[in-house]
Structure formats: structure tokens, C-alpha cells
Amino acid sequence: MKIDERCVGCGQCTAFCPKNAIIVKGIARITTDCIQCKICMAYCPMKAIEESA
């Protein structure tokens, strides 16, 4: 998954990530634990998460 500049850092994605693969501090960052399940996308209020190419 990829996070763009729309991210405000609210951490909603972190809370719903089943793999604990998103670290948030001002902005969210996806770690290598990400399994591309896309669950986080739906919970982002800023539509800041895309599938990585």
C-alpha cells in the first residue's frame, strides 16, 4: 500500500490494520509487514491510501 500527501496522520488506518503494519506520527507509514490486504483503504477519511503498483 502507498500513502500520499493527503494523509493528516489520524491513525485510523493503524487501528484497523490486522498486521500492525502502519506506523503513524504526523503521517502514516507502511512497514514491510504489510500484506496488501487493502483493509486500511476503506477506513481512511482522507482517501490517502492507494494500492502500490
Added chain:
Amino acid sequence: MKVLVIGSGLGGLLSAAWLSREGHEVDVFERLPIIGGRFTNIEYKGFQLSTGALHMIPHGPTGPLGTLLKDLEADVKIVRSRPMTTIRIPTEKDAMDYTHGFQDIEFHDFRKHFSLLNRIKLAILITTTRTFPPKSGSMAHWCSKNLNQDWALKLADSFCGWALSLKAENVPATEVFEIIENMYRYSGPGIPVGGCQAVTEALINIISSHGNKIHTSTEVTQILVENNKAVGLVADGNEYRADLVISDIGHLETSRLYDTNALDTSAASYFTAIRKLRPSAGVKICLASNEPLIEHTGVLLTPYAQRINGIDEVTNVDPSLAPAGKHLIMAHQCVQWENIGRLEEEIDLGLRDLSEIFAGKEYEVLLIQSYSGEWPVNRSSSGSDLSNRTPIEGLYVVGDGAKGKGGIEVDGIALGVRTAINDILNSN
């Protein structure tokens, strides 16, 4: 009457619940899979964190939200905070931070920390200002003009930062005095048992018990307007017709859903005004600990911290908000507009504050949540809210983008909803 509500945040749910009880047919559309906007719980590591609010209602059970929930017969218990607020001050006179020790004083004792002259002035000012509130200028300006003492501005910044996520220089003095007036009128904060979600759930129950529906994961892409009147909306490609549309997504975001060019020139001033609205920004740092860090159910204001404005420990009211034996502590810091681009540095300053405020205590940083721009603390910063009406007949805006005067956070939302729904019921 058929009513469509855009957004299931607190303002949308309060409006939908109220109109459901009046016997109207209501549909609520929510873009996200969860209901409640920035006022519900999210579970993280067994803790009930929140999507936004700090599980606290500024004026507790007797304030505008508490009263509205009671009127709607919503099944929520709000526990009054005792004491309302304590203020952490350095032990040493003239110290500017907490590094050499601190003590906590009761909120009402804040006067004791002014010079004798200022205490006399303050006694007179509180009376005269309540009768003749200042007409212009910021709260910071009022402090420096009337009480030229650093403590006044520190306290004002801490209070405005906690309650409004603004610096005192960005809050009109009139708004702060309206809030002080409301503190006398409604009393201090409270914590809903079960956190924000208890409120959200109670409202969902009212809406669904009247046969009305909340459509989650359903995005509204257009508001249908005919002859300058809202007649429905488009959500996920489907058209819904209605007599009334209520939007809980702020004035500016709402205006993007209809063709503003189709309106006559009388609407121009509205569009100028909504573009000027500035959302307030802030950071919430959620902490977990094995021992209580605050030991009371109110707010701990921290005027001598660099960034942190105030902290609450919600598990002192409801231990079920954390795993057994753990405590949940939430700290808030206002982020000034010019610092939004430097959020990580702002957060580091906040974290450093917490290590001083809780020196010698063990705690874990659970989650750091920041809010700005289109997912802010408040869509319109307090003191700048517009009315609930729009230039389009039958289209109303509620929520933190259209709060009532002097209403802090969710209490402001409740004041705005009461105005909007009374307006709707009187004109239909």
C-alpha cells in the same frame, strides 16, 4: 417529511435521531465503514481509543449535548468530572517549566497566582466583563491589555488549546467570555461511560428503532438542487429524492457537492465567507500505564508545557476503556496553522512535555493521532462558525463546521443542531 443526512458524525446522528423521533423518514449516508465520524471508539491493543474526541464532553451531563441527549431519551450515562480541572504549575517561583518539580492546584485557585494588584483587577474584570463582554480583539490581546502578566497568557493558551485547539491569539475574546459564561451556566466536563461510542450507539439505536437507516461505505457525490431548493442526492450512483438535506461535512465540503454557478449573486457573500473558514488542528497522544498518572476524573491543564495543553485519564471514570489493570491517558496539543507542515517536530515537543509532566512515571505511547485540514479538530475554528443555513433552501449544515456560539467542541455541535432542527421544524 423525507430527510437525507450526509455524514454520520455526531451532528448528523443527533439530527437524524431527533427527526426520527418526530416521525420523519430519515436516511443517513456515511462514506466510511464505521459510524460516528470523529466521535466514536476505535479499539487498539485492547484500549478503547477514539477517532477524534478525547472521550470527554466539555459541559458534562447538564451541558448542551447532555441536555439534547436527555431530550432524545438517548441511553447514555455521562459522569461529571471531579474535580473539574486541576492546573499543573512549577514549584519554584519564576520557573518556566516542570523540570525542577511541580504541584497541582484546583482550577478555581488560579487567581492566587496573580500579583495582588492583578487579583484585585481580575475580581473587577470578571464582573464587568461578564456584563460588558469585549466587542473585538483576541483573547491574547485581552490578557495583555488587562493583566500584563505571563501567567494570564499561559493559562489562556492552555485552556484555549485544550478546549478549542487554538492559541489564545486566534480566539476572539468574545468567544472565550461566552465559554466562561457557559461554564457558569452548564458547569464543567463529564465522561460518557463507554466513551464516545456510547453516545454514537445510543443515537444509532434511536434512528434504527424508528425504522430509519444508516448506509455505511456509501459516498454522496452530488446534492440535487432544483429551483434553488435541495431535492435529493446521489450516493454510490443511486438517486435519492427528499424534502430536506442535512449535511454534517462542513460548509465548504458541502458546497462542492452542488453547482455553485447555478446560484444567483446574492449567494456570493456566503461563498466568500465559507472559503475563509479555518479548521483547527491538533495532536492527541494516547498513553497507557499500569498506575494512574492523573488520579482524578477531570482535566489536567499544563500551561507550563511547551506544546501539551491538557490531559485526561478516562479510565478513572470507566476502567473498561482499557484492559484490566491498565490506564488510558489522552493528551491534547494545539497545532498552530504555520506548524502543520512540521508535525513531527511538533509531536516530538509534545512527547518531551509528557516526559516532564510525568517524570518518574512509567507509561507507553499507544498511538499519536493528528488532525488538520479536511479531517481537523474543528471544521471551523471556534468563534468563526457560520449559521446552519446555506443559500439553498432545504439544505442545512450541522456539525463542527456550524457550531453554536460559545459552544466547545461537541457541546457546540449540539447547540448548532438544536438551532438547525428548530429552524427546520418551524419552517416545515
